[in-house]
Amino acid sequence: MNLGTTMGSIIAEEKKSASQSEEEHELSPIAEYLSSLLASPLPAKLDADRLPDELKDCVEPLNLLRDYFIELQEFSRALSKGELDTEPPSRNNLFCWNLKALRSNLQHLTWQAQQVAKGDYTQQVDYLGDFSASFNYMITQLSHRETTLAEEVDRSRDEVNRVAYVDPLTEVHNRRYCLVEMMRLLDEGTQFCLIFIDIDDLKRVNDRHGHTQGDAYICAVSKTLEECLRDSDSICRFGGDEFVAIMPNCTVETAFERIHGSLESLAKRGDDLDESIHHSMSFSFGIEDIAVGDRRTPTQIIDAADRKMYTHKSQKPKRA
C-alpha cells in the first residue's frame, strides 16, 4: 500500500467523521425532543432557535405531534377513570379517533345499563364484540329471573291468601274473610243482605255416624250454597256448623228465594253420605238486610242474623 494513498484515506475519513459529528450535534435537539416525548408525561416543546434553518420546517408539525400526544394521554387517562363527560380532544387528532369511538360506546353502554336498572329489558347492544354477547345475555337472564320471581311472588301471595282467608275443609271463605268483606262493604256504603246459616243436627250426625260423615255433611251444605247462590255472593264458613252468605246489592226477597232453593237442593244431593243422613240434611237461616249508611258493626249485624236463625230453627219440629 502506498503511504501517500494511506494518509489521504485517513485524512478523508477524519473529515467525514468530523462532518458526521457536526450533523449529530445539529440533530441533538430533535433527539432530546423525541426522548422527552417518549419518557415524559408533559414533553417539552421543540425549540426552533436550536435548529439549523433547513430543519426549522419540522418545528410546527413536531410540536403539533407533541400537543396531540398530550391530548391522547389526558383523554385516555380520563377514560380509564370512567370520566366520560371529559372535554374531547381536538377534531384532527387522529391518535384519539378510536378512543372517541370507545367513549361513545361506553356512553351508550352506560345508558343501556341505566335502562336495564329501571327494568327496561327490551334494549340490545349490537356489534360490540364479546361485550354485546355478555350484555345481551345478562339482559335475557335478568328478564327471565324477574319473570320467575314475579311468578313465585304471585304463588306465595295466593298461598298466603288461601291460608288466611280459606276454610281448609270446605274451601269456601273463612270467618276472617267474612269480617273483612263485611267491613269493606260497610266502608264502601254498599247495600247487602247477610244470611246466617246453621246446619241442623250436625252433632247428632257426628255422634251417630262419626266425624267423617259429619265433615261430608258440612261439605254438602257448602257445595249446595255455592251452587244455589249468585257468583257475586261470598260464602264463608263462620264456625263449626255455621255459614254466612254475603250478598251485595240484593233484596231480602232474592236472598230468601236463593236460600230456600238451597235448602230444597240440599235434601236432593247424592253425595257420599249415609242414606239416613241424606233424608235429614237441612239448615236453619236468618236474613239481615244492611241498607246504605247502616252504622252497625259486623258483629252486631251477625248477632241480629243469628237471632233470626234461632227463631227459624225453633219453629222447626224436633227430630226424634
Place this chain on the structure above:
Amino acid sequence: MSDNLSDYIWSDEGENYLSRENLGQQMPVDIYRLFQYTMRDVLTNRYGKDEMIEIFRDCGRMAGKLFANQFLDLTLDLDEFTSTLQKKLLDAQIGLLRFEKFDPETGNAILTVSEDLDCSGLPVLGEQVCNYDEGFIAGIMETYTKTPYVVTEIDCWATGDRVCRFEAIAQS
C-alpha cells in the same frame, strides 16, 4: 292522487315502486352516495351551501316522518320505542343507532350512528356532511313525540370522528 312521489314508495296503487324482480331490493352504498353527493354538489353550485344544507335537512325530515309512519309503532312507550328504533335502523342497514342520553322529561337526547350510510369511511373533509341524517332523526322524533325537534350533528366521520354523534333538542 298525491303530489309527493314519496307517498307512493309503499303504495299499493299501480306498479309497485319496489318491484325489481331480477335485481332485488339492495344496492351498493357507493352508488347511494354517488346519488346523494352529486345532488349535494349541484344544489350547492346552484343555491349555495347553506341553502343546500337546509334542503337536505328538509328531505331527511320528510323521510324520517315517512319511515316512522311506515315502520315504527308510535304507540309504544319511550323505552320500547327507542329499542325498536335501534332495531329498525339496523334492519334497514341505515346505521347502528346508539343512545348515549335520553332525558324523558325534556325529550332531549344525544345519540350516535355508527357505520352511517352517508359518511362512514369518508376521508377527513373538514365539514359535517350528515345533514340528511339530522333531518331524518328529527322527522322520526317529531312523529313519535308530536313535538318539533332540532337535531344537530356534533361529530362526523368527515371531520375525523369514528362515529357520527347527534344532539336532538325538543322545541317545546
